Amino acid sequence: MRVMPDEISYNGAISACEKGGQWQTALGLLSSMPDMRVMPDEISYNAAISACEKGGQWQTALGLLSSMPDIRVMPDEISYNAAISACEKGGQWQPALGLLCSMPDMRVMPKQISYSASISACEKGGQWQMALGLLCSMSDMRVIPNEISYSAAISACEKGGQWQLALGLLSSMPIMGVMPDEITYNGAISACEKGGRWQLALSLLSSMPDMSVMPAEISFNAAISACQKGGQWQMALGLLSSMSTTRVVPNEISLNAAISAFEMGGQPSALVRKQGSGS
Incomplete structure (x- = not known):
C-alpha cells in the first residue's frame, strides 16, 4: 500500500499482541523496528514487557527492562511495574525486590502497584x-x-501460618482508611482455618455483611474446613445450610469438607449430601 509503518503502528500492534497473549510476536515486532528505521520508545517496551509478563516470561521481561537505557529509552513506572509483576507471576521474589529497590536510582518512584506486586511476589x-x-x-x-x-x-501471613498477624492486618485496615474486601476476608478466614481457630473463622464470616462484604464460595469453604479440622460437624452442617440463604451454591469443596467433618464426628455422610442438595 506504499504506507510505511511508524512508531504508532508498531506500538499498536505490539499492544494488540500483549492483549492477545502473543509474547513471541510482540518481541519479534519490537526487534524489527530498527530495521524499518523506527526506533522503539517506552510505550513499545512497556507493551512488550507486559506481553512477557502475561506469558510467564520473567527472564525475558527483565532482559527487556535492562536493555532500555542502551538505546536511550528510560524505563518509567509502567516498565518497572510490568517487570515486577512478571517476577511475581514467576515466583521470583528476590528479583522483584531488587527491581523495587532500584527504582529510585532511576528516578522512578514506586507506587501502590509496584509495592503490591512486590508483596505478592514475597507471598508466593x-x-x-x-x-x-x-x-x-x-x-x-x-x-x-x-x-x-x-x-x-494477609495471604503471605496465611501461607506462613501467622494467623494472629493476618487478623491484625485485617483489623488495621479501617484505621488506615482502607476497607476490607472479599479477598482480604478470605485470606484471614483461611489463616484461621490453617491455625486451627474455627471460632475466629466463624466470627470473621459472620462479620462480613456488617462491612458490606458478602461471603462467597471461598469464604464458606474455608470456614467449613476450619470446623472440620476442629471436629465441629454441627457447625459445618449449619454453614452448609446457610449457604443457600445467601445465594451461594455449595460446590465439591464445600461438600467434601462437611462430609469429612461428619465422618470425624461419627455421623453418616449421607446427611451432608442431602443438605447440600437442598432437599
Whole structure:
C-alpha cells in the first residue's frame, strides 16, 4: 500500500499482541523496528514487557527492562511495574525486590502497584516477613497501602501460618482508611482455618455483611474446613445450610469438607449430601 509503518503502528500492534497473549510476536515486532528505521520508545517496551509478563516470561521481561537505557529509552513506572509483576507471576521474589529497590536510582518512584506486586511476589515465595516489611515501608515512602497491598500481605501471613498477624492486618485496615474486601476476608478466614481457630473463622464470616462484604464460595469453604479440622460437624452442617440463604451454591469443596467433618464426628455422610442438595 506504499504506507510505511511508524512508531504508532508498531506500538499498536505490539499492544494488540500483549492483549492477545502473543509474547513471541510482540518481541519479534519490537526487534524489527530498527530495521524499518523506527526506533522503539517506552510505550513499545512497556507493551512488550507486559506481553512477557502475561506469558510467564520473567527472564525475558527483565532482559527487556535492562536493555532500555542502551538505546536511550528510560524505563518509567509502567516498565518497572510490568517487570515486577512478571517476577511475581514467576515466583521470583528476590528479583522483584531488587527491581523495587532500584527504582529510585532511576528516578522512578514506586507506587501502590509496584509495592503490591512486590508483596505478592514475597507471598508466593513464602516470605511473609518480607511481605510485612514492604507493607510497613510504604508509609515511609509516602505511599498509602490499598486493599490489594493488604490482601497480598494477609495471604503471605496465611501461607506462613501467622494467623494472629493476618487478623491484625485485617483489623488495621479501617484505621488506615482502607476497607476490607472479599479477598482480604478470605485470606484471614483461611489463616484461621490453617491455625486451627474455627471460632475466629466463624466470627470473621459472620462479620462480613456488617462491612458490606458478602461471603462467597471461598469464604464458606474455608470456614467449613476450619470446623472440620476442629471436629465441629454441627457447625459445618449449619454453614452448609446457610449457604443457600445467601445465594451461594455449595460446590465439591464445600461438600467434601462437611462430609469429612461428619465422618470425624461419627455421623453418616449421607446427611451432608442431602443438605447440600437442598432437599
